[in-house]
Amino acid sequence: MGLFMFRLEKRPSPSAFWQYATPVLAVLLTMVAGGALFALLGKNPVAAIRTIFWDPLFGEFAFYLRGQLLVKAGPLILIAVGLSLGFRAGIWNIGAEGQYIMGAIFGAGVALAVFPTENRLIFPVMIVAGAFGGWLWAMIPAVLKTRFNTNEILVSLMLVYVAQTVLSKAATGFLRNPQGMGFPGSRNFSSYPAARNVELFAGSGMHWGVVAAFIAVIAAYVLLQRHLLGFQIKLAGQAPRAARFAGVQPTRLVVMCMGISGALAGMAGMFEVAGPAGQISIDFASGYGFTAIIVAFLGRLNPIGILLAGLVMALTYVGGEMASTNLGLPSAAIQVFQGMLLFFLLGVDVLTNYRLRLTKGRAA
Amino acid sequence: MDLSSINPAVLIASLMVASVPIMLAAIGELVVEKAGVLNLGVEGMMIMGAICGFIVAVNTGSPVAGFLGGAAGGAVLSLVFALLTQVLLANQVASGLALTLFGVGLSSLMGQGFVGIRPPLTSAVDLGPLADIPVLGHILFRHDPMVYIAIAVVAGVWAVLRFTRAGLILRAVGESHEAAHALGYKVTRIRIMAILFGGAMAGLGGAYLSLIRVPQWTDGITAGAGWIALAIVVFASWQPWRVLIGAYLFGGISVLQLNLQVAKVPIPPEYLSMSPYLITILVLVIMSSGKGRKALNAPAALGQNFHASR
Numbered sequence: 001m002g003l004f005m006f007r008l009e010k011r012p013s014p015s016a017f018w019q020y021a022t023p024v025l026a027v028l029l030t031m032v033a034g035g036a037l038f039a040l041l042g043k044n045p046v047a048a049i050r051t052i053f054w055d056p057l058f059g060e061f062a063f064y065l066r067g068q069l070l071v072k073a074g075p076l077i078l079i080a081v082g083l084s085l086g087f088r089a090g091i092w093n094i095g096a097e098g099q100y101i102m103g104a105i106f107g108a109g110v111a112l113a114v115f116p117t118e119n120r121l122i123f124p125v126m127i128v129a130g131a132f133g134g135w136l137w138a139m140i141p142a143v144l145k146t147r148f149n150t151n152e153i154l155v156s157l158m159l160v161y162v163a164q165t166v167l168s169k170a171a172t173g174f175l176r177n178p179q180g181m182g183f184p185g186s187r188n189f190s191s192y193p194a195a196r197n198v199e200l201f202a203g204s205g206m207h208w209g210v211v212a213a214f215i216a217v218i219a220a221y222v223l224l225q226r227h228l229l230g231f232q233i234k235l236a237g238q239a240p241r242a243a244r245f246a247g248v249q250p251t252r253l254v255v256m257c258m259g260i261s262g263a264l265a266g267m268a269g270m271f272e273v274a275g276p277a278g279q280i281s282i283d284f285a286s287g288y289g290f291t292a293i294i295v296a297f298l299g300r301l302n303p304i305g306i307l308l309a310g311l312v313m314a315l316t317y318v319g320g321e322m323a324s325t326n327l328g329l330p331s332a333a334i335q336v337f338q339g340m341l342l343f344f345l346l347g348v349d350v351l352t353n354y355r356l357r358l359t360k361g362r363a364a
Numbered sequence: 365m366d367l368s369s370i371n372p373a374v375l376i377a378s379l380m381v382a383s384v385p386i387m388l389a390a391i392g393e394l395v396v397e398k399a400g401v402l403n404l405g406v407e408g409m410m411i412m413g414a415i416c417g418f419i420v421a422v423n424t425g426s427p428v429a430g431f432l433g434g435a436a437g438g439a440v441l442s443l444v445f446a447l448l449t450q451v452l453l454a455n456q457v458a459s460g461l462a463l464t465l466f467g468v469g470l471s472s473l474m475g476q477g478f479v480g481i482r483p484p485l486t487s488a489v490d491l492g493p494l495a496d497i498p499v500l501g502h503i504l505f506r507h508d509p510m511v512y513i514a515i516a517v518v519a520g521v522w523a524v525l526r527f528t529r530a531g532l533i534l535r536a537v538g539e540s541h542e543a544a545h546a547l548g549y550k551v552t553r554i555r556i557m558a559i560l561f562g563g564a565m566a567g568l569g570g571a572y573l574s575l576i577r578v579p580q581w582t583d584g585i586t587a588g589a590g591w592i593a594l595a596i597v598v599f600a601s602w603q604p605w606r607v608l609i610g611a612y613l614f615g616g617i618s619v620l621q622l623n624l625q626v627a628k629v630p631i632p633p634e635y636l637s638m639s640p641y642l643i644t645i646l647v648l649v650i651m652s653s654g655k656g657r658k659a660l661n662a663p664a665a666l667g668q669n670f671h672a673s674r
Contacts, residue, residue, distance in 0.1 A: 010671065140645075148652055335472065346448050347452045349454060
């Protein structure tokens, strides 16, 4: 028929150029497809894309919105850095949302238990408690995986639903504000100085969670480049057989990866509840744990990449809220937009490992 | 507490209804996994089926058209998964997650004008004298057609996998795609068709939620049913009849916990409502402990991508 078609040809080794270019290409493709979606919704696509990607950085209210970027990026980066370690080793913790919730409940619980004591140690203890809560929640799928060979994907996800129920119980029951006149929700941390996750520089959006995110990026980078565990993680992902011969213990790897990601997610939840969110409430869980999965992939499971990806994703949150108030764009549209990004990312990733060859169509 | 308010006959009858969505989604996913593909996007395909089916049914006034629309909605979304994993060779776990994240968002966007509307009613099948049998008639023979269609689909999948050449080829592709390719079977094409079937079944299950089980549209209507369907496939050790048992088990648990809540059992309702998820975990542990993947009967090529180098 003389029909031209593309054929995939495996590259001898992944293309260094496309490794960096695919995330950028994916963002551009998402802008085009997202613009088409916004046009379908009857909005001006150019205005919508500009509101999401340009205005928060350089627009009229950028002085305020830039700070909001860090507020959103902090938890996303913190969670995604943890997830990326496991994803690299083929350990799929997709229940970060649950670990985030449990971290918030543990962290807030510790503070509320000693309310209204003022002590400098309260906030550090809350951080530890938050990390512990997330770690504990992640240890359930980790131990079930290592002891009983149970699928960690399904267990960690099921535990998200369990955590959400615990959250609603916390907000309406055991952590409810006793002076809240029966309304659901805990005491607000903005009126509890010792337990408050303060903004470090006014207007910057910089709080302790953002600091922790930066530290996590650096630590993960060092871990992957310099530490034996990092080497084992990379080896287990790229060549599982070789990893076994090299003496990598799968059990230890699962426990470490799940534990680190759980602890970081829990910490993110604690920083959020004591800072930007302010209190344990029924709708506290906002899906950061799931969006962080997109961030991890957009950053190509690389700590520095995740830092940038977290900022880009934060832009879609902040810009999306702007587009929602200014242009009436439904907030669900932003969720679709973020989902699209992951689609394009996974799709164009083929260029990293394969070459596209134009061939004359065979009679198939 | 008033346990006497729970009528066993009504309980079993509503169990049969409650299990339909997960049964359909699980049997679809079983076919997909038998072909060697792990599609974790069941939740996303289900919720797309739920909203597409709801929109079509409300606009046409016909539940039948609604169910067809639901199946189409699920299948279209699964086509994206097929494109990503079969043509562009993307990671199946990540692509499945993407499908769920995208599907949940898109369904919420599509459903904005449809909150609080009631869908057209699906009437029960008229099985004549069978429905008049005391007790048994109420339990088994007074349901809507989808209850019976779901069982028929399970039976059909069982028969096709066991007795037909098409079933044999599908299993061969799932056990060893290299060997199937060497024998001249179109691995990619067969897998894409399996993925589409899985998407359509998940969509149908989702449509059942929004059209009959709930019946209305709310954001996040599936509430993890797609993930439970994935767990049921493991529970069933990839055997169709066990999907039926698994679906009834989980349908039973969700109905029972609702009944216990109504009967004011002295267990906080929050803990009762988390029970389906906890029991899913428990079942997964029991099924996977000590025996390993081989004894579980999982298709050997599950989750591996296929690229014909020649």
